[in-house]
Each structure stands twice: as structure tokens, then as C-alpha cells.
Amino acid sequence: MADAQQVSLTIEGRQVTVPAGTSILEAAKVAGVLIPHYCYHPGLPVAGVCRMCLVEVEKAPKLAPACATAVAEGQVVHLQTDNALDARKAVLEFLLLNHPLDCPICDQAGECELQDYVYREGRAQGRSHEPKRFNPAEDFGGDVLYVTNRCILCTRCVRFMQDVASDPVLNVSERGDRAVIGKFEGKDLTHPWAGNVIDLCPVGALVSKDFLNKARAWELDRTASVCPNCTQGCNTILETRDNVVVRMRPRTNTDVNHYYLCDEGRMDYRWMNRTDRLEAPLVRRGDRLAATDWDEALRAAALHLNGKRAFVLASPMLSNESLWVLSRIMKRGGGAGAFRVRREPEAPLAGVPDLARRAERAANVRAAELFGFAKSDTPLAGLQAGDVLIVADHEVTAADASALAKASAVIVIGTTMPELVTNAIVALPSTNVAEEDGTFTNLRGRVQQYHQARSAPGMARPVWWSGGDLLVFLGERAGYYLASEAFAALAAQQPEFSGLTYESLGSKGQLLADRALAAGGAAR
Amino acid sequence: MGFPHAPHAKETPVLSQYFGDPAARTVAGWKQRGGYAALEKALGMSPADIVNVVKESGLRGRGGAGFPTGLKWSFMKVGDGKPHYLCVNADESEPGTFKDREIMRWTPHALIEGSAIASYAMGAETCYIYIRGEFTEPLTVMAAAVKDAYAAGIVGPNAMGTGKRIDVHVHKGAGAYICGEETALMNSLEGKRGNPRIKPPFPAVAGVFGMPTTINNVETLAAVPHILNRGAAWYKGMSHSNPKSTGTKLFSVCGNVAKPGNYEVEMGFPFKDFLYDLCGGPTPGRRFKAVVPGGSSVPIQTMEEAEATLMDYEGFVAQGSMLGSGGVIVFDDAQCMVKHIARFARFYAHESCAQCTQCREGTAWCTRILERIERGLGTMEDLDTLLDLSEQMTAKTICVLSDSCAAPIVSGIKKFRGEFEAHITGKRCPMGATAAA
Numbered sequence: 001m002a003d004a005q006q007v008s009l010t011i012e013g014r015q016v017t018v019p020a021g022t023s024i025l026e027a028a029k030v031a032g033v034l035i036p037h038y039c040y041h042p043g044l045p046v047a048g049v050c051r052m053c054l055v056e057v058e059k060a061p062k063l064a065p066a067c068a069t070a071v072a073e074g075q076v077v078h079l080q081t082d083n084a085l086d087a088r089k090a091v092l093e094f095l096l097l098n099h100p101l102d103c104p105i106c107d108q109a110g111e112c113e114l115q116d117y118v119y120r121e122g123r124a125q126g127r128s129h130e131p132k133r134f135n136p137a138e139d140f141g142g143d144v145l146y147v148t149n150r151c152i153l154c155t156r157c158v159r160f161m162q163d164v165a166s167d168p169v170l171n172v173s174e175r176g177d178r179a180v181i182g183k184f185e186g187k188d189l190t191h192p193w194a195g196n197v198i199d200l201c202p203v204g205a206l207v208s209k210d211f212l213n214k215a216r217a218w219e220l221d222r223t224a225s226v227c228p229n230c231t232q233g234c235n236t237i238l239e240t241r242d243n244v245v246v247r248m249r250p251r252t253n254t255d256v257n258h259y260y261l262c263d264e265g266r267m268d269y270r271w272m273n274r275t276d277r278l279e280a281p282l283v284r285r286g287d288r289l290a291a292t293d294w295d296e297a298l299r300a301a302a303l304h305l306n307g308k309r310a311f312v313l314a315s316p317m318l319s320n321e322s323l324w325v326l327s328r329i330m331k332r333g334g335g336a337g338a339f340r341v342r343r344e345p346e347a348p349l350a351g352v353p354d355l356a357r358r359a360e361r362a363a364n365v366r367a368a369e370l371f372g373f374a375k376s377d378t379p380l381a382g383l384q385a386g387d388v389l390i391v392a393d394h395e396v397t398a399a400d401a402s403a404l405a406k407a408s409a410v411i412v413i414g415t416t417m418p419e420l421v422t423n424a425i426v427a428l429p430s431t432n433v434a435e436e437d438g439t440f441t442n443l444r445g446r447v448q449q450y451h452q453a454r455s456a457p458g459m460a461r462p463v464w465w466s467g468g469d470l471l472v473f474l475g476e477r478a479g480y481y482l483a484s485e486a487f488a489a490l491a492a493q494q495p496e497f498s499g500l501t502y503e504s505l506g507s508k509g510q511l512l513a514d515r516a517l518a519a520g521g522a523a524r
Numbered sequence: 525m526g527f528p529h530a531p532h533a534k535e536t537p538v539l540s541q542y543f544g545d546p547a548a549r550t551v552a553g554w555k556q557r558g559g560y561a562a563l564e565k566a567l568g569m570s571p572a573d574i575v576n577v578v579k580e581s582g583l584r585g586r587g588g589a590g591f592p593t594g595l596k597w598s599f600m601k602v603g604d605g606k607p608h609y610l611c612v613n614a615d616e617s618e619p620g621t622f623k624d625r626e627i628m629r630w631t632p633h634a635l636i637e638g639s640a641i642a643s644y645a646m647g648a649e650t651c652y653i654y655i656r657g658e659f660t661e662p663l664t665v666m667a668a669a670v671k672d673a674y675a676a677g678i679v680g681p682n683a684m685g686t687g688k689r690i691d692v693h694v695h696k697g698a699g700a701y702i703c704g705e706e707t708a709l710m711n712s713l714e715g716k717r718g719n720p721r722i723k724p725p726f727p728a729v730a731g732v733f734g735m736p737t738t739i740n741n742v743e744t745l746a747a748v749p750h751i752l753n754r755g756a757a758w759y760k761g762m763s764h765s766n767p768k769s770t771g772t773k774l775f776s777v778c779g780n781v782a783k784p785g786n787y788e789v790e791m792g793f794p795f796k797d798f799l800y801d802l803c804g805g806p807t808p809g810r811r812f813k814a815v816v817p818g819g820s821s822v823p824i825q826t827m828e829e830a831e832a833t834l835m836d837y838e839g840f841v842a843q844g845s846m847l848g849s850g851g852v853i854v855f856d857d858a859q860c861m862v863k864h865i866a867r868f869a870r871f872y873a874h875e876s877c878a879q880c881t882q883c884r885e886g887t888a889w890c891t892r893i894l895e896r897i898e899r900g901l902g903t904m905e906d907l908d909t910l911l912d913l914s915e916q917m918t919a920k921t922i923c924v925l926s927d928s929c930a931a932p933i934v935s936g937i938k939k940f941r942g943e944f945e946a947h948i949t950g951k952r953c954p955m956g957a958t959a960a961a
Contacts, residue, residue, distance in 0.1 A: 048722045049879040051920055062919040068722045090916035094885035127909050130892040153878060172717065172878060175700070177888035179878030 009075040024077055025053055025066040035079060036088060036117045038202045039154035040067035043259045043352075045163050050154050052117070054087045055079050063087055085121065092122040098132045098177060100149045108204030110217030114152065135180055140170075141188025142263060143195045143208050148180050151205035157181060157197035164260075164351035167191045181205070192347035192357055195263040199249055208247070210267060215241045223453035224251060224507060226440050227265045228317050228363040228433045232356060233442025234261050235508075238269070238434055238453040245272045245434050245454060253508050256446060260349060262357040271432070272454070278417055278429035279458025289427060294459065294469070301426040302473035304409040305329070308388045311407070312337035313380065313400075314373050315393040315414075316362035319438030320447065321486035322430075322463035323364060324494060325478070326392055326413075327371035328471060335387065338379035339368050339394060358443060363433075367441040370496060383407060392463060393430060396420045413463055428470075429460035436462040437483035439505065441512065447500060448509035529785055532802045536762065538772045539746050540788040543630045549665060551676045554633035560678060562749035566641040567686045571602050574645040578748065580756035582763070582770035586623075587613055587704075587741030588819065588849045590837045593748075599728035600736055602647035609732045610643045610651040611713065611739040614666075615697050615704040617656055618819035619871060621851030623774035624742035626786050628655070628662035631746065632669030638745030640679055640690045641752065646738055649689045654709050657697040667694050701875035705923045706739045707731075708877065719877045720923035743774055764792025769836030773850055777803050780810060780856035795833035799854065810856040814940070818848020820868045821928030823935035824861075844935065860955035861943050865936040866894035872929035883926035886917040890933060897944060900952040907937055907944055 005020040009027060016031035026042070028035045038050035048068035055066045058076040063084060066077075078084060095114060103109040135148035155172060158181065162168040169189055173182030183189075189197065198208050220239040227234040227248065234257035239247040248269045250261035281297030282289035312330040314323055316339050330337045341360045348356035369375060374382065380403035383389060389407035393414040396404075401420040404410060412418065412427040435456040441447050464486040471478035480486035484502035491497040496512045504510060528544065531537055542548035548557055566574055579594025600608055612635065616624040627635060635653070643651045653670075655663050670692050673679045683690040695713055697703050703712045707721035710732040731737020751759045751771075763770045769791040775798070778784045782804030789798060799805065799812065806812050815830040816822060822845045825833070829843040840847045855864060873887035890913055893906050914930035921927070937944055946954045 046722070047879070048922060049881070051881050054920065065722075087916065087920055090913075090920075091881045094881045094889070094916075097885045097889055127905075128889060130889065130896070152881070153884065155879075175702075175878050176873050176876040177878070177884055179884060 007071045007073050009071050009073070009077065011077040012079055018071055020071070022071050023067055024055060024057070024064065024069050024071055024075075027071050028066065028077070033079065035066045036121065037067055038113060038152060039156060041156050041200060041259070043164065044156060044159040044200075047155050047159060050091065050152065052088060052091050054084060054091075056081045056084045088117075088121050089123055092118050093126055093128075095152050096122070096126055097128055097130075098149065099152075100132065102150070105213075106147075106150065106204040107207045107211060107213065108150075108201075108217070112204055113202040133177060138183075139209075140183060140206070141194075142190050143210050143267065144189045144198060145207050145209050145212065146181060147205050147207060150203050151181055152203055153179055153181070154202060155181075156200040156202070157206055160197055160200055161189075161191070161194065164349065165191050165193055166350035167194075169194070170197075192264065193260060193262050193349045195266055196250070196260045199259070199261075211247050215239075215246050220246070221453070223451050225433065225450040225453060226363065226448050227261060228440070229265045229268045229361060230358040231360045231363065231365050231443040232257065232358045233363060233440055233446060233448055233509075234265060235448065236261060236265075238272075240434075240454050243454045245269050251507075255508055256442065256448075257355055258352050260352065260355065262347060262349070264347075264357055272434040274416065275457075277415055277457045277460065278412075278427055279460060280429060281459065282424075282427040284425045289424065294461075294466070297426050297428055298466070298470050298473045301411050301428070301470055304411065304425060305333070305388050305470075305474060307333070308386070308408060309333045309384065310335035310390055311380075311383045311387040312373070312390045312392060313394040313396075314339050314368060314390075315395075316341050316360075316365045316368045316373075317433070318364060318368075318393060318463055319433075319436070319450075319483075320364065320367045320441055320497075321438050321480070321483055321490055322392075322467060323367050323371050323373070324490045325464045325467035325471065325480075325486065326390070327373070328476065328478070329390065329467060329474070331372065332474065332476065336374070336382050337372060338374040338376050338382055340377055340379045341365050341375060354444070360443075363440045363442075366443055366445065370441070371494070380404075391418060391421060391424075413466060415460070428466045429458060430463050430466060431456045431460045435460065438462065438464065439483070439487060439502075442509075445496075445512040446509045447497070447505055447512060449502070449505050449507075529783055532787070534793075534797065534802060535788050536772050536790045537788050538750055539627060539631070539634070539743065539774055540786060543626055543786070545630065548631055549633070549669065551633065551669075551672045551678065554631075558753065559633050559749070560637055560684075562752040563637050563640050563678070564684055566644060566752055567684055567688060571645045571647060574641065574752070577756050578645070578751060581751045581759040582756075582768065583744065583747055583751060583759065584769070584837065585741055586743035586747075586773065586850070588618070588821070588846075590847060593740065593744055596728075596738055596740075597642065597646050599726075600646040600648070600738055604736070607650070607733075607735050608646055608648035609735055609737040610639060610646060610648040611706070611709060611732060611737055612639055612651065612653040612742060612745060613704060613706065613709060613739050614653050614655040614659070614662070614742045615709060616659070616742070616849075617701040617704045618821065618849045618851055619868070620776060620778055620816060620853040621819045621849040622776045622778075623786055623850060625659055625662050626774075627742050627746050628659070628666050632666050633673065634746045634749060635666070635742055636669060636673050636679065636692060638748040639692060640683060641748050642738070642740060642745055643690045644683075644688060648738070649691060651690065651692045652695050652713055652732070653692065654695045654697060654703070654713055656704075657699040663694065663696055670694055700877075701871075702877045702923070702925060705925070708923070709739065710737065717877075719879050720925075722922055747771060762790040763836070764790055765834040765836050766792065766838040769838060773835070773847075775835070775850045775852050777852045777854065779852075779854035780807060780812075780859065781805070781854045782807055789835060791836040792839065793835045795835050795839075796831040798835060799830065803854075806854075806856050810858060812854060813857045813859060814855045814861060816845075816851075816853040816855075816932065818846045819851035820853065820871065821924070821931055822846040822848040823931045824865075824939060826939050858955065860898070860953055861936055861940040862894065862898045862947055863953065863955070865932050866891065866898050868932045869894050869929055872925060876925055880921035880926065882917045882920050883929075886913050886926055887929045889913060890917075890929060894933070897947050898953055900947055900950065902944070902948045904945070904948060906948070907941070911937060
């Protein structure tokens with residue numbers, strides 16, 4: 001589309017040039033102008049029903065819906081004329097006619113587009129003296145609660161289920177001001193991606209049962225992250241209140257997950273708040289593990305590793321940096337490593353190309369394999385007698401535990417102490433995805449940053465930090481105090497990552513240098 | 525013919541000539557009355573020639589908008605390789621309008637013939653006749669007539685033995701006023717909820733099933749065979765006021781009038797004669813107060829305006845209203861205008877498809893205010909609010925349903941403000957009436 005015809009127009013006095021066929025609303029975004037809207041969403045077919053985006057186009061006989069009007073050469077668009085302002089003010093008054101104004105008990109308050117635009121452009125006082133219509137709230141299934149009275153019938157949810165999820169569960173029932181969002185007979189919002197209707201809803205009509213009454217929007221801290229729960233690598237926002245992750249929501253990345261996040265991914269955040277954590281480095285003193293400082297613990301670990309082959313059981317949930325540091329520990333003595341990944345049925349989102357809840361339910365399978373860790377259902381099969389076993393935040397099942405006896409020593413690096421590991425000589429506390437900076441490589445070879453959303457418990461450190469320090473104790477050149485330092489070292493030594501810098505990853509990530517590798521062998 | 529009354533001498537029965545004549549419903553009976561000669565003639569002409577004749581006749585859409593029919597047909601690019609469709613809008617739901625019903629009841633073959641000619645002229649092999657669901661008798665009659673036309677080889681894969689395919693399907697609506705809006709009708713026909721679509725694209729580019737489509741009103745199509753039979757000049761000659769309005773028009777008359785019914789007059793006929801002469805004036809002891817001349821969606825006329833009107837597209841506009849669908853609703857001096865305007869608004873509030881905010885909420889809000897005023901609980905501010913809401917409901921939405929709700933409200937308040945104020949200051953309806961339940 002490089003030769004697509006370009007169209008120049010003026011929006012609110014700003015010149016902008018966009019490809020022909022672009023809507024005025026999208027062109028305005030390019031010009032840095034937000035045209036208020038409700039029903040329009042870039043991921044959904046245009047409905048043109050809320051009429052909030054009415055703008056004045058010079059020489060046009062009437063106000064034009066910016067979402068449904070294509071740009072034209074030389075067009076002059078105004079938002080702030082009396083006509084356009086009156087029209088939007090009227091739409092807002094109409095939308096509030098039957099709205100309960102229950103902002104004080106509404107989860108959407110603070111992040112509600114109805115609040116925002118009424119505050120900005122609405123009337124100070126409504127003129128209606130008529131009683132409001134009332135409809136009871138309805139459980140829509142899945143995580144979704146429909147608070148009927150707050151609904152502005154923008155139909156984003158209906159269009160998402162119909163056109164993106166290809167599972168038409170929702171409809172507009174009834175007509176006139178009796179209209180509500182309805183469910184088709186016998187259907188529920190059980191589609192694996194149905195929870196997105198909560199994010200798509202511009203008001204508080206579709207709310208999360210999981211998040212219901214948990215926090216006010218303005219109490220939340222928001223951090224850019226990546227969903228660690230499968231190999232797709234959907235971009236997310238981790239929302240925390242008082243250092244506790246309370247919600248995970250999609251972050252737009254049109255190269256990966258567009259505007260969406262699957263239900264399983266978004267609901268699987270509670271483990272990030274676990275409190276039964278390893279909080280201090282531990283060393284074995286007789287029959288028990290005793291808390292100590294980092295230096296002693298690292299020295300003890302290095303002592304056991306020296307001259308020994310290391311076998312690393314590494315979690316595929318660890319970052320690129322952590323896995324790479326572990327791979328260096330593994331490789332220096334000619335060791336080996338492996339991991340196991342949980343597999344579940346894949347759940348694609350029909351309307352978005354190459355987007356699915358992937359079968360492999362861990363974020364960094366791609367990097368783990370790239371750095372030499374073998375994917376196996378029996379990862380300890382390669383453990384040789386006399387090896388020093390490093391368990392790096394990887395689960396240890398009863399089947400695995402029987403192999404532990406072969407190891408000359410067991411070192412645990414992890415967020416928690418594996419229950420079945422009883423003979424560890426050193427345990428190094430580590431952070432989870434919410435508590436550190438790092439990067440993941442998704443199944444298509446896209447390297448993406450995530451950031452620290454809550455403080456680490458006790459003395460816990462990212463594995464790329466503690467592992468780097470361990471390498472120093474083993475006489476290697478290492479020692480990283482920022483994720484960017486670890487990433488720079490990784491990029492310098494790992495050919496697939498050459499050319500990537502931590503800064504250049506930005507908020508949308510970058511593909512691995514080797515394109516054939518990046519495509520994962522699959523045609524896109 | 526002022527069916528069910530005997531035809532009045534001043535009428536020009538063209539479409540209504542055989543109203544009340546059951547024999548005209550059969551293929552044989554229709555042929556005896558000159559039927560299907562125009563179709564035979566048309567199938568021997570080139571599509572472009574037919575379009576030109578229709579253009580030349582000055583025929584304009586009888587559904588309400590008055591768009592030139594020949595011009596509309598010319599938007600269909602014959603030979604573009606896509607299937608073309610003709611939709612017949614027989615979803616006659618405009619309050620006060622019942623002309624298409626009579627055409628279908630008495631002269632179903634007139635509609636089939638006109639539809640077949642139009643289909644051929646636009647390269648459409650398929651024609652859908654979308655009939656309002658409540659029209660049980662017209663549906664039965666039309667379905668039987670289509671069956672007979674197929675059996676007689678008039679339509680079907682080999683229409684009139686010419687080898688041309690013209691399929692005609694009768695589709696029953698499910699009872700929504702909005703399905704008379706052309707794009708809502710198409711959605712409904714496709715099995716979707718009858719919501720109007722955003723235009724562009726216009727139906728001639730992407731209509732039913734996304735293919736080029738033209739949609740015409742029943743009365744428009746029923747006039748086409750007459751134009752082909754008797755020539756464009758004859759049709760064009762039936763014009764008494766403005767040369768842009770030609771032919772005859774059926775008016776459905778209801779309300780407080782001595783002789784309600786359908787009347788067919790030539791364009792430009794004086795409305796005063798129509799009301800007092802053809803329709804027999806008011807009922808004994810009453811005087812006319814107001815007229816809604818073109819279905820409930822057009823502005824209300826005072827008698828002064830109505831009596832000065834020449835009945836054509838331009839004539840009604842010149843006197844503060846519109847020709848619309850030709851549904852004449854007459855009010856006499858015993859009627860409460862507030863009550864009737866509230867009743868109109870309630871209809872639109874009920875029928876709004878709920879897509880556009882202004883329409884969904886505005887029609888209902890206006891209804892509540894109007895009904896409150898009618899009950900004597902209104903305030904003077906309510907009138908300002910109504911006018912302001914009406915302005916915000918006009919030219920802001922996908923279709924014109926909310927504009928239609930606003931038209932009688934605005935014209936009602938402007939022309940009969942005294943009645944509204946009497947309700948407000950007197951705190952009761954001066955007519956003693958109560959709002960329609």
C-alpha cells in the first residue's frame with residue numbers, strides 16, 4: 001500500500017495528510033485531535049450509531065459522523081463550532097437521560113468515557129423531569145456482569161462477539177429506549193476471549209466480576225507488561241493497588257494482540273501476589289536452611305558448582321536475560337538444561353490474524369529453546385550422576401523428585417521453595433514477572449519488554465542479577481544491575497539478538513534479527 | 525376511485541381503476557383489462573430505452589421522498605457482472621397511509637408487471653416484494669398472483685417466452701415500521717435486525733446482499749406499465765401546477781372527514797377541492813382544524829395552509845409541509861392537537877430502531893414531555909425543551925425516523941401554540957380528552 005493515494009485536509013486548523021479512505025476520526029488522531037466518540041473502535045466494524053463524533057465539515061449540508069465519513073482532499077473539519085458542540089452536548093444529555101448516575105459505586109468511574117466527555121462538553125444540569133427507566137443487572141456468564149442501566153448501547157460488545165470472536169452471543173434486544181444488550185437464548189459469554197467486552201465497553205455497563213468493587217480506578221498504578229501465561233506474548237497493563245496486582249488488562253499492540261487479551265490470561269495474575277515467598281538467600285547449616293546475606297549464599301553456590309557439571313531445570317516463564325544468564329552457568333562446565341511446559345488446547349481469536357491463546361502456557365518457551373534448554377515432559381531425564389542441579393523457578397513434581405538423588409547438590413533459585421526439594425544446599429530468592437524488568441521472546445520471535453509493577457519481597461532479585469553475580473563468583477565476566485545491562489550483554493553474545501538494543505524494543509517489541517528464525521518456521 | 529366509495533368525477537382513476545373489481549386479480553382478468561401488454565412491449569425494448577421513457581415521464585418516487593424514478597434506475601450499471609436486485613417497498617407502515625395496500629389487494633398484477641419491467645430495465649433477475657407483516661390480505665393476494673404469474677410463464681426463468689429470467693419473491697415483514705426505510709428493509713430481507721445502514725454506500729452500489737439494488741415503492745412501480753402503454757407525454761401531461769410533479773397520485777384519507785378512503789387525482793389538484801368536494805368535507809356540525817397531508821412524518825398544516833395547497837411535491841412544501849406518502853390525516857375542531865402530537869411521538873418512540881442516541885432517547889423523552897403536558901402537568905419551559913430536542917433530532921442520525929418524530933412536534937408547537945399553552949396554564953386538557961393510552 002506504499003503507493004496508496006494520499007489525501008490532505010485540515011482538522012481544527014491542523015494540516016494532516018493520510019491515505020485515501022481514512023475516516024475523519026482516524027485522520028484527527030494523526031493530527032493530534034481527539035474527536036469524542038463511543039461506538040467507534042479501531043478493532044471493530046464502524047457502526048456510526050452513538051452520533052457523538054459529529055463534526056462540522058465546511059460546505060457539507062449537515063454535521064458528519066467523523067467515524068463514518070471518509071477524508072476528502074481539501075476538507076476543512078471543525079470540532080468546536082456552535083453546531084457541533086450543541087450536537088455533542090445533546091447526545092450527552094440524551095445518554096444521561098436514563099443513566100443512573102451511580103458513579104460513586106461504579107467500577108468504571110475514573111476511567112469512564114461518559115464521565116470524561118460529560119465533564120468536558122456536557123451540560124452542568126440535565127433538563128429532564130421524567131422518571132428514569134430501570135432494568136435489573138444481568139450475569140452474562142464468564143467474567144462479565146451487565147449493569148443494564150449504565151448501558152449507552154454503543155454495541156461495541158455486540159460487534160466484538162459477532163465480528164471479532166465470530167461467536168454471536170450478544171444482540172440488541174427490543175427497540176426505542178427499551179433497548180438493552182441481550183444474550184441469545186441459551187448462550188453465555190463463555191468464549192475464551194469474551195472478557196474483552198469489558199475493556200471495550202466505554203462506560204460501566206459491562207464490568208468484571210473478578211474486579212467488582214475491588215478498587216477505584218484512581219487508586220491504581222499502571223505498568224506496561226507482557227502476559228506471561230502463554231507463548232503469544234500479549235501486551236498488558238498490570239494494575240496494582242498498594243503493591244498488589246488487582247487486574248491485568250490488554251495493552252494495544254497491533255503487531256501482536258491488537259486490543260485484546262484472552263480470559264485465561266487476564267484472570268491468571270493472582271500468583272504474582274503470592275506471599276509464601278523465598279525472601280532471603282538461604283544456605284544449609286546442618287539439617288536446616290538458614291537465612292544469610294547474598295555474598296555468603298552466592299559463595300556457597302559457587303563452591304558447589306566449581307569443577308562440576310551443572311544441570312539447569314529452568315522455568316520457561318523466566319525472562320530472556322535470566323534464561324541467558326542461566327545458560328551461561330549451564331554451559332561453562334559442559335552442562336545441560338531442560339524444562340517442561342504445560343500444554344492446553346489452543347484458543348484462537350477468529351477475527352485477528354495470528355492471535356490465539358497458545359497451547360504452550362508459558363511466556364518464554366522460544367528463548368528457553370534458543371538458549372539450549374531442552375523441552376521435555378521428563379526434563380530431569382538428562383540429569384547425570386554427580387551433576388549439580390539448579391532448579392530455577394521450575395516446578396518439581398513427584399516424578400521429578402525421584403531423580404533428585406542423582407545430583408551431587410541441589411541449588412534452588414526461585415520465587416518459592418519447591419515442596420519436594422528437601423536437600424537444597426543453597427536457595428536464592430528471585431522476583432516474578434510483576435517484580436522485575438526484563439524481556440520475553442514470543443513464539444514469532446518478537447522480543448518485548450515488561451516492567452516492574454510491584455516491589456520485590458524481601459531480598460529477592462531477578463535471576464539475571466543473582467545468576468550474573470554467581471557467574472562473577474565463578475570467575476566469569478558478568479554482573480548486571482539493570483535489565484538493560486543484561487540485555488546488552490545478551491545481544492552482544494547471542495547472534496539471534498544481534499542488532500537489538502533494550503531501548504529500541506520500545507513498547508511494541510522487535511523481531512529477532514534472523515527473520516527466518518523469527519517466523520518460527522511458519523508462514524505468516 | 526374513491527374506494528370504497530364510487531369514483532368522484534374529479535378523480536383520475538389510473539392505478540385505482542380496478543379497485544373493488546375482484547376479476548382483475550387473476551392473470552386472465554388482468555390481461556382482459558390490458559394487463560401485461562406493457563411488459564411484453566418492454567421486453568422488446570432495450571433497458572436503456574425503458575429508463576429513458578420513465579425519465580421522460582417525470583415519474584417520481586411515491587414512497588415519500590419523491591426522487592425521480594428514471595434517474596434512480598439509471599444508477600444501476602447494466603452489465604457490471606454483478607447480480608442486480610429490485611426491492612419493492614410494500615412495507616407501507618406510515619400512519620395514515622393505505623394506498624399500497626389497495627393496489628396489492630385489487631391489482632396485484634399491476635405491481636408484478638411494473639416490477640418485472642423495472643427488473644428488466646435495471647438488469648435485475650431477482651425482485652423481492654417486501655410486504656408489511658400485518659398486511660395479511662394483500663400478502664395472500666400477492667402470493668397467489670405471483671404463483672399464477674409463474675404458472676402463466678409471465679415471470680420466471682423464461683419471462684413471457686423471451687428467455688429472460690425475472691424471478692419475483694414475496695417476503696413477509698415481521699412488523700417494524702423502520703423496515704420501510706430502504707436499507708433497514710434490506711437488512712431485514714437478509715435476515716438481520718431491521719436497522720438502517722449508514723450511507724454511503726448507497727443501495728445502487730451495495731444494497732441487498734452487498735449487490736447493486738434499487739428499491740421502489742409499490743405505487744411507483746404500478747404506474748410504470750401505464751407509462752409504457754400510453755407514453756411518457758401522456759403521463760407528463762397530468763400536471764396542473766409544477767412540471768416537476770407529473771402523473772396521478774393516490775391519497776389515503778382518514779380522520780375526521782365525511783368520506784375517508786383512497787382518492788386518485790392528478791398532480792397539482794387543489795387540496796381545498798379535494799378535502800371539501802371529493803372527501804365530502806367535515807362530518808356534520810364540525811369544522812376542519814388541521815391536516816397532516818403526507819403521513820405522520822410531515823409537518824402539520826393549518827387549514828389556511830391546506831386550503832391554499834396545490835397537491836404536488838412542490839405545492840405541499842410551499843405551504844409548510846410535504847407530499848410524503850400521501851396519507852392525509854384530517855383533524856376537526858373537536859380534536860386536541862397536543863393529544864394527537866403526543867400519539868404520533870409515542871409511535872416513533874415505539875418504533876425507533878435504537879441505533880442512534882438522539883432517536884432512541886429523544887423520541888421517548890419527547891413522548892413523555894408531550895403526554896405530561898396533555899395531562900396538564902406541563903410547563904412553559906417544556907415547550908422550549910421540545911423545540912430544542914426536535915432540533916437535535918433533525919439531520920443528526922442515520923435515517924430520518926427521529927426527524928419524522930420532530931416534524932409534527934415543531935409544526936404543532938409553532939402552529940397550535942395556543943393549545944399547548946392552554947394545557948399548561950389551565951393545568952388540564954381544554955378538550956376534555958386524555959392522552960392516548
